[in-house]
Amino acid sequence: MAIEYIEGDLIASAEEVVIHGCNTRGGFDTGFAGVVRKRHPAALNAYMENHKNGGLVLGSVIWAFDGRLIGNALTQPTYGRGGKHVSYEAVKSCMLAIEDAARNGIPGTKFAGGFSRVAMPLIGSDRGGGDWDEIESIIESTLKSVKTVVYVLPGHRPSAAVLSSRPRR
Known part of the structure; x- marks a missing residue:
């Protein structure tokens, strides 16, 4: 399904399911994760609990619900300024997990029956250093049953x- 692009602030939006990229090293401080940390502490808590228990597995998604469903997609084995940190294989694995959750739901949340729309930033292409064309292709080939909306900050x-x-390719 083709991605819809919206210029605006994803966190300030009314989107109910938000996906963002994370690393597997326990860093949840900068970029979009830093914004999520401030606005959705349940997402940070779920991530840190998994980190504490050795469960930050590249290519998996850690779900948290606090009024909106946040998917911490573990797309990066490393982090830092500059360089390529995103793993395209991990992006694909995360997107397949999101597709599965959309179809089968997230137990214990209002999304137990699934969802039909997800929103995300330009996942993996800013701090992750990835090529957006490659990431876009992965998203479009894996998220088949959900409408995908990508938010781009004004001026980005x-x-x-x-x-x-x-x-389109």
């Missing part, structure tokens, strides 16, 4: 308008 390059208007 590429803009939502540029991403929406370019030819």
